[in-house]
Structure formats: structure tokens, C-alpha cells
Amino acid sequence: MKFFPSIISANLLNLESVIRTIDPHVDGYHIDIMDDHFVPNLTWGPMFVAALRTVTNRPFQIHLMVDNPATWISRLACAAGDSFVFHVEAVNTSQVSPVLAAAKQAGWRVGLALNPATEIERVGLYLAQLDEVMIMSVNPGFSGQSFIDTSAKAPALRALSSRLGVTAPLIAMDGGVGLQNIGMLALAGIDLVGVASAIFSGLDPVKNIQNLRQAAFFT
Ligand code: DX5
Numbered sequence: 001m002k003f004f005p006s007i008i009s010a011n012l013l014n015l016e017s018v019i020r021t022i023d024p025h026v027d028g029y030h031i032d033i034m035d036d037h038f039v040p041n042l043t044w045g046p047m048f049v050a051a052l053r054t055v056t057n058r059p060f061q062i063h064l065m066v067d068n069p070a071t072w073i074s075r076l077a078c079a080a081g082d083s084f085v086f087h088v089e090a091v092n093t094s095q096v097s098p099v100l101a102a103a104k105q106a107g108w109r110v111g112l113a114l115n116p117a118t119e120i121e122r123v124g125l126y127l128a129q130l131d132e133v134m135i136m137s138v139n140p141g142f143s144g145q146s147f148i149d150t151s152a153k154a155p156a157l158r159a160l161s162s163r164l165g166v167t168a169p170l171i172a173m174d175g176g177v178g179l180q181n182i183g184m185l186a187l188a189g190i191d192l193v194g195v196a197s198a199i200f201s202g203l204d205p206v207k208n209i210q211n212l213r214q215a216a217f218f219t
């Protein structure tokens with residue numbers, strides 16, 4: 001399982017040092033972009049993401065919680081392995097495929113995120129285009145929320161992919177992930193997790209990451 005810390009709950013006033021400390025222990029970074037409209041919270045923009053890029057070469061999973069993801073494709077610089085993940089609920093059905101294609105064309109890995117209440121079938125139409133699917137296990141907007149168990153969507157997505165005769169995308173989960181559920185998520189076939197509070201609470205994020213990895217591995 002891959003671990004992508006969600007920097008939203010890191011010590012933001014000391015972020016460079018936090019990233020340098022955890023960088024050898026992580027697989028990439030989960031970067032939550034919120035527009036105060038699709039979700040009732042506001043985070044950061046292109047300049048901040050570009051600044052992060054100067055301190056790490058790990059891949060970025062950009063999680064766009066915005067109304068109009070298409071406008072972000074060219075505003076964000078894309079490096080090898082970075083993914084552009086937007087919400088299937090944010091975009092008119094007729095626009096999902098063109099936005100995925102445009103992001104792909106710009107060099108991104110592409111993905112769709114699904115709110116807990118959204119059925120996995122909603123991504124079926126786009127599976128052939130998708131590099132990843134992000135199953136939300138909280139309603140997007142804030143870190144530190146309780147986990148909603150949506151893990152059954154992972155095997156359902158694999159079954160849907162095989163029914164449609166396409167390679168299953170990487171399956172990510174985001175929200176409320178921690179020691180209490182990481183083993184179960186590994187068993188459910190989650191490939192990658194975005195984790196904020198379970199990594200950044202307490203004094204030692206590296207130890208938290210190591211504990212999560214161990215719990216995922218030994219389940
Ligand atoms: C929620 C964000 C998540 C969040 C995870 O809207 O998309 O990535 O930062 O935070 P935790 O791990 O604290 O639930």
C-alpha cells in the first residue's frame with residue numbers, strides 16, 4: 001500500500017522542514033485543493049503547489065475539491081507521476097470525459113474522486129480513461145473527520161472493471177484513515193491512502209507512517 005500524507009494537517013508554518021523529514025518515508029503527497037464552493041473550505045493554489053515542488057521530487061496526487069476542475073489543468077505544473085483527481089459530482093456528465101482527456105493530454109495521470117454517497121457505477125463510463133479512482137471515506141472539506149466505511153467499493157470497482165474488460169485503475173482511499181482501519185483497507189484491496197491527522201497528530205510523523213505501514217503489511 002502507498003502512503004500519501006495529506007499536508008493539510010501538517011504544521012503549515014514549518015512545512016518545508018516537515019516535508020524534508022518525512023520525505024524518505026512517503027510515497028508521495030496528497031494535496032487537497034478546495035475552492036470554498038464545491039466544499040465549504042479553502043486551501044491553496046498553484047503558487048503554493050509550485051513551492052512544494054521545490055522541496056520534494058515525490059509524486060503529487062492533486063485532489064481537486066472544486067467546481068471547475070478544467071481550469072486547473074494548465075494552472076498547475078505537472079511532473080512525472082503526478083495525478084489530477086477531480087470529483088465526478090463536480091462536473092456535468094457530458095464534460096467528465098473531455099476534462100479527463102485534457103488533463104491526460106497535459107501529462108497528468110488522471111483520476112476521479114467519489115463522495116461516500118456516490119455509487120461506484122458512476123465511474124463505469126470512464127474506466128477506460130482512468131489511472132486511478134479515489135474512494136472518499138469522509139465527506140470532503142475537512143481533515144479529522146470520522147471514517148465512513150466505503151471500502152466495499154474497492155472490490156466492486158475491480159468487479160466492474162473486469163465486467164467491462166478494462167484494467168482496473170489504482171484504487172485510492174481518502175479520509176479518516178488510521179491505525180484502526182488500515183489493516184482492513186489493505187485487505188479490501190486499497191492501493192493508496194491519503195492520510196492527514198493519523199500522520200500529523202502527535203510529535204513524530206515518521207513514526208506514525210512506520211506504524212501505519214506495519215499495520216497494513218501485517219494484517
Ligand atoms: C478531506 C480531504 C482529505 C483529508 C484527510 O476533504 O480530502 O484528504 O485531508 O484528512 P484525515 O486523514 O484527517 O481524515
Ligand code: ZN
Nearest residue numbers: 032063174194
Ligand atoms: Zn483529499
